[in-house]
Amino acid sequence: MSSDQRLEAKASGPVVALCGGVGAARFLRGLVRVLPPEQIVAIVNTGDDREFYGVHVSPDVDIVAYTLAGLVNTEVGYGLSGDTFQLIETLAALGHETWFRLGDRDFAHCLDRTLRLRAGEGLAQITNDLRKKLGLGLRILPMAETPCPTMVRLEDGRTMHFEEYMIREGAPDGVAAVELNHAAQAKPAPGVIEAIHSARTILFCPSNPVVSVGPILSVPGIREAVAQRRGRAVAVSPIVEGAPIKGPARQLLRGVGIEVSARGVAQHYRTHRLPSEASRNANATEPVALIDGFVIDEKDRAQASDIEGFGLEVAVTDSIMTDAEASERLARVALELASRNPS
């Protein structure tokens, strides 16, 4: 019996993945090689969503969908391979701010979403249709259907949308807090809670715990559903050797008081506090254990015993997803950790 068959034999209910953008997409790229895609539900952060140039942009949803469809611009990890930029360059010539680059075909996808939202369709239905049109077998669910902008408050007093912080400002230091008030007042999108309740395994993708997984967990009901999981939950560390593989995790983790290390992220998920109160000066609330296992990189092997000390199973592997085969190996390690008998 192959490893795959064993994994499938245990199958009952989907494997649910909590997802941000690039890191999650690369992890899922491996997961769909290990499991039948139909058994996977990706619940994706929409805290990065914003209207740009009149269209509804869903960065993380689109990164996941484009990556899995093999359409992504692999150089940067987002956008469409070979896309052109006529529209945005013309807007720039007409005097518009264009710090958020959006290709012509990418824009068309966002426009399709916008026109359908305006016609009264829900984001979950639109996203589901998108993944079908792209020929994807896994389900992709936005965490919520209403706007949940993640806001970053800086020590200089400015508060701005995450994309403004990230792209326009270039992710500077001096983050005072990440505000998830909108997510904290949203409802989970149709299917999200059902998927988590029925999940045989919950995977936390190697995504930013503050601005990618954080918004998902702050939508009322999702964190509770994860806490009450019937199967096991495993997170893959987005931090290797004290630095994120991609993105502004250092500034953001520091800003909310999480140690910028695999150990820091493990502890964060193991003793999770409501993200809306996760600012540096917040009062502690009762922590909840959201994960049972944690996957770290070989380079962080020295932290394994500390993480086991939090009461977590630990797997150590090469976690850098240089290609689809590396993604597959990482996904397999995470799934095997989830199916390991508790020690």
Next chain:
Amino acid sequence: MSSDQRLEAKASGPVVALCGGVGAARFLRGLVRVLPPEQIVAIVNTGDDREFYGVHVSPDVDIVAYTLAGLVNTEVGYGLSGDTFQLIETLAALGHETWFRLGDRDFAHCLDRTLRLRAGEGLAQITNDLRKKLGLGLRILPMAETPCPTMVRLEDGRTMHFEEYMIREGAPDGVAAVELNHAAQAKPAPGVIEAIHSARTILFCPSNPVVSVGPILSVPGIREAVAQRRGRAVAVSPIVEGAPIKGPARQLLRGVGIEVSARGVAQHYRTHRLPSEASRNANATEPVALIDGFVIDEKDRAQASDIEGFGLEVAVTDSIMTDAEASERLARVALELASRNPS
């Protein structure tokens, strides 16, 4: 003293041109070679305007602006030269109706207009900014700022937007009426009435009298201002040898009972009835003389005496605008006819 100097010496007030799309744009391309552009005001039909793919498209305004800026796709007479079609082709792939082709850069212009309209700016201001950005010296005024969709009623009972009739349906026969109710309830855009009142000359471009100039004249106040002109008004025939140079004039003129000939158009403007009542079965209203002179093509020379019989001065010339020089010659003929002493 050159011909140009003579024309300028007489100058007092602008030359106002009533404009549709391609024919008007080609005529203006000549006019700006004869007169300083600053002395020209183009009042442009917005009856073709429609929202496509979430953006406000102003076909005639854009044809005029793109042509004068030297940016137009000269093969078809509209759109931008060398434009790409990534956006529309992606929308098509996502299942949208895309019978109205809009290039990526063209779309950006329409998106700019849309975003500014949404921010509360007026169409006249937006159009004026566009022509400045394109480096155009002449003023371009939309006829009105509110939506004035020209609707075409067919004998089979269907009523549709002009662009649907023209592009989607391919301009079929069987036009029962052209409905300009929206224009008839609009207000002229800021500057339109003032321009006509101060005009030393009014030129009717070689545009469709029913769906291009007709909507302009049906905006309350415009027809009256033309009727009370202080200078002379001259129209250039859009019909040569019983056929339009471009566009669906045959079907539309027939549909509203105008003879499809230079003579028919001359008579229409000379004894103008309100376009909203210009359907085949409408009751006649008191006609108004909107023009003093009419320019026809050499090939229609035989109609000159009939047209003179309507009480119009006639100039006969080669009216086919194959290039800018031809446009210039035609513009010069029209201006000279307007400055001729009444016989």
